[in-house]
Amino acid sequence: MTTPATLPSLRGRLSRHFALQSMLGLGLVCGAVYFVIALTLSNRQDETLQQKRATVMRLLSEARDAHDVPAIKHMLSDFLTGHDDLSVVVRQSNGEAIFARNTAGELGAKTKRLAFVVALPAEIGDVGRAELIYDTSKDEALLTRLWWTLLTAAMVGSLAVSALGFLLVKKGLAPLDALASQTAQLDARRLDQRLDASGQPQEVQPLLLQFNALLDRLQVAYAQMEAFNADVAHELNNPLSILIGSCEVALRRERSTAELHDVLSSNLEDLRRIAAIVADMLFLSHAERGVPARRSAPMSLADLATEVIEYHEAALEEADLRVEIRGDACMAVDTGLVRRALSNLFGNAARYAERGSMIGVRIDRTDDGHVAIGVHNKGSLIPQEHLPRLFDRFYRVDPARSNASSNHGLGLAIVAAIAKMHGGTASADSSEAGSCIQFTLRDVQPAVPCELVSPQSAGADQPW
Amino acid sequence: MQANTMKLLVVEDEPKAAAYLRKGLSEEGYVVEVAHSGVDGLHMASVNEYDLVILDWMLPGIDGLALLAALRHTRSVPVLMLTARGQIEDRVRGLQGGADDYLVKPFAFSELVARIQVLLRRASGSRNAAEATQFRVADLDVDLARRKATRGGQRLDLTPKEFSLLALLLRRQGHVLSRTEIAAQVWDMNFDSETNVVEVAVRRLRSKLDQPFERPLLHTVRGVGYVLEERAA
Numbered sequence: 092m093t094t095p096a097t098l099p100s101l102r103g104r105l106s107r108h109f110a111l112q113s114m115l116g117l118g119l120v121c122g123a124v125y126f127v128i129a130l131t132l133s134n135r136q137d138e139t140l141q142q143k144r145a146t147v148m149r150l151l152s153e154a155r156d157a158h159d160v161p162a163i164k165h166m167l168s169d170f171l172t173g174h175d176d177l178s179v180v181v182r183q184s185n186g187e188a189i190f191a192r193n194t195a196g197e198l199g200a201k202t203k204r205l206a207f208v209v210a211l212p213a214e215i216g217d218v219g220r221a222e223l224i225y226d227t228s229k230d231e232a233l234l235t236r237l238w239w240t241l242l243t244a245a246m247v248g249s250l251a252v253s254a255l256g257f258l259l260v261k262k263g264l265a266p267l268d269a270l271a272s273q274t275a276q277l278d279a280r281r282l283d284q285r286l287d288a289s290g291q292p293q294e295v296q297p298l299l300l301q302f303n304a305l306l307d308r309l310q311v312a313y314a315q316m317e318a319f320n321a322d323v324a325h326e327l328n329n330p331l332s333i334l335i336g337s338c339e340v341a342l343r344r345e346r347s348t349a350e351l352h353d354v355l356s357s358n359l360e361d362l363r364r365i366a367a368i369v370a371d372m373l374f375l376s377h378a379e380r381g382v383p384a385r386r387s388a389p390m391s392l393a394d395l396a397t398e399v400i401e402y403h404e405a406a407l408e409e410a411d412l413r414v415e416i417r418g419d420a421c422m423a424v425d426t427g428l429v430r431r432a433l434s435n436l437f438g439n440a441a442r443y444a445e446r447g448s449m450i451g452v453r454i455d456r457t458d459d460g461h462v463a464i465g466v467h468n469k470g471s472l473i474p475q476e477h478l479p480r481l482f483d484r485f486y487r488v489d490p491a492r493s494n495a496s497s498n499h500g501l502g503l504a505i506v507a508a509i510a511k512m513h514g515g516t517a518s519a520d521s522s523e524a525g526s527c528i529q530f531t532l533r534d535v536q537p538a539v540p541c542e543l544v545s546p547q548s549a550g551a552d553q554p555w
Numbered sequence: 556m557q558a559n560t561m562k563l564l565v566v567e568d569e570p571k572a573a574a575y576l577r578k579g580l581s582e583e584g585y586v587v588e589v590a591h592s593g594v595d596g597l598h599m600a601s602v603n604e605y606d607l608v609i610l611d612w613m614l615p616g617i618d619g620l621a622l623l624a625a626l627r628h629t630r631s632v633p634v635l636m637l638t639a640r641g642q643i644e645d646r647v648r649g650l651q652g653g654a655d656d657y658l659v660k661p662f663a664f665s666e667l668v669a670r671i672q673v674l675l676r677r678a679s680g681s682r683n684a685a686e687a688t689q690f691r692v693a694d695l696d697v698d699l700a701r702r703k704a705t706r707g708g709q710r711l712d713l714t715p716k717e718f719s720l721l722a723l724l725l726r727r728q729g730h731v732l733s734r735t736e737i738a739a740q741v742w743d744m745n746f747d748s749e750t751n752v753v754e755v756a757v758r759r760l761r762s763k764l765d766q767p768f769e770r771p772l773l774h775t776v777r778g779v780g781y782v783l784e785e786r787a788a
Contacts (some may be wrong), residue, residue, distance in 0.1 A: 356779075357778070359777065359778025363778060367747055370747055371747075398742070398743070405716075405752060405755040405756040405758075406756075408759075409755055430746070431744075434752075435748075435750075438750035438752070
């Protein structure tokens with residue numbers, strides 16, 4: 092047995108998907124948190140710088156009136172007390188620093204600067220530049236810490252979700268393992284076993300129902316096949332036992348030539364019956380394999396029916412039966428096969444028709460591209476339960492009537508097989524007014540009016 | 556018919572089948588030789604002159620179709636192929652492969668004899684000769700051309716199909732015709748029928764042909780078919 096290409100394990104696939112999805116989700120959340128905090132910190136730094144600028148400008152403009160540089164320095168020093176993260180540089184317009192504290196060197200690596208123009212006492216040039224330097228190292232460190240924390244949380248969270256998912260899927264799929272071992276215990280010899288659907292998840296229920304329905308069908312088909320084998324054996328057994336018996340009896344004593352001749356002739360009749368059954372069985376198995384009919388050129392089905400009626404003429408006249416054909420259709424069919432089906436139907440109708448009645452043949456096109464041919468005869472009602480089984484091999488409504496050597500119970504099965512070979516079906520209908528057996532043939536070409544088809548009358552190819 | 560001078564080769568590996576074919580055909584007046592394998596058959600058919608070869612499809616070693624293909628390189632002898640039932644495709648292949656006719660197993664021996672006669676007649680060219688249209692058997696006179704049949708000077712009132720049936724029996728008088736062959740020849744129904752329509756048709760013909768007269772001409776051969784001939788009382 093070859094192993095078909097399979098998809099990777101459902102568990103592995105699902106847990107990988109869980110991991111990826113939670114990583115994506117957590118990543119988005121963490122990214123947003125980091126971004127908002129970083130933005131907030133940056134804004135706060137800007138705000139602080141702006142506030143300090145206002146303070147510095149106010150201090151300097153107050154100190155300007157005092158005209159006192161040391162006083163300014165003092166004031167600035169006071170202002171900076173307690174602000175380790177802030178430094179101020181004030182320069183005269185010529186670039187000389189008059190105050191510098193906590194300059195860049197003493198602060199951390201990361202800084203934010205804000206430069207602005209300030210008023211200075213007139214003696215040192217009236218205006219100067221001040222620069223505020225804000226040390227953002229602590230904020231940066233905070234952000235870095237936050238970054239690593241969030242990343243770790245996202246990774247660990249994803250792993251946890253993935254692991255949990257794996258466990259959940261495993262738990263969810265556990266009933267499938269039970270199902271597999273249940274299926275493994277199904278015995279080919281016991282066709283009444285079914286799978287137990289209890290304890291199975293809802294999603295698996297349809298599969299189980301279908302599987303059990305399949306087992307039902309198999310059981311029916313198997314039973315039919317067994318019954319069919321028994322039927323074949325039985326049908327062949329009858330003529331065989333007659334043959335064996337008559338040969339044995341004939342050989343027990345000295346017989347006259349005439350007597351032996353009689354025995355051999357009788358044996359020949361039975362052998363022909365067996366040969367006919369075998370030939371029909373082979374035909375049916377041929378049809379069963381789905382071999383399509385070999386269609387010839389389109390021809391009138393009513394003409395075809397007329398030919399077959401001609402063949403049955405003598406027998407129909409003997410039974411005082413008349414035949415009426417209604418309707419017609421022209422289509423390509425396997426003429427030999429359709430003749431055979433019609434012949435079987437006429438034989439069947441003649442066998443069961445009331446003496447002196449009319450056999451009706453109806454040929455109709457159906458809406459779905461088929462042509463239906465029905466043969467109707469007056470006769471006793473066939474009970475409803477027999478109708479679908481009429482086309483089964485060796486099926487007889489009345490087993491007591493099976494002794495007729497000319498009828499071995501395959502005629503209607505052959506009709507159904509010929510219908511199938513033409514993409515159609517066979518059906519039966521019965522009422523007090525009589526019975527009708529119908530078969531359909533699928534038309535493979537667009538419908539042709541019968542007038543356009545050259546008549547292929549019966550006997551056109553006869554040698555005389 | 557010069558059947559006694561005709562020489563047939565039967566290529567058949569099944570000993571019982573070969574034996575009954577040899578016996579039956581010898582009794583029909585043919586000289587019959589049997590080959591039990593395809594290799595022997597091909598050798599004999601290539602070396603000796605035969606008027607007809609009867610060839611089984613299923614042979615050990617070299618099968619009927621291969622034998623036929625090899626034989627056709629050197630010989631144009633008529634070949635009648637025997638095939639198993641259900642090999643419809645095979646029949647077509649067989650005919651394309653150069654067989655002149657085929658017969659599906661199991662066949663009626665009378666059918667085989669009839670086919671052999673047709674093939675031999677065709678080969679000897681006598682088929683083109685005008686076939687008889689007037690027949691006389693005992694006190695029965697039939698004129699096929701004028702579709703007229705009289706017995707003892709009394710006109711027989713036959714339907715067209717009854718006349719066709721009588722014509723077939725007359726052409727092959729003395730030979731037993733099976734129901735299947737009659738159905739095929741008279742009504743063009745080429746299948747084994749479950750129905751007894753041929754029996755009924757023969758019975759009706761007999762009621763017009765034989766019943767009013769003292770000596771029957773149309774005889775039933777049980778298990779085989781029907782034959783028209785004058786029999787000693």
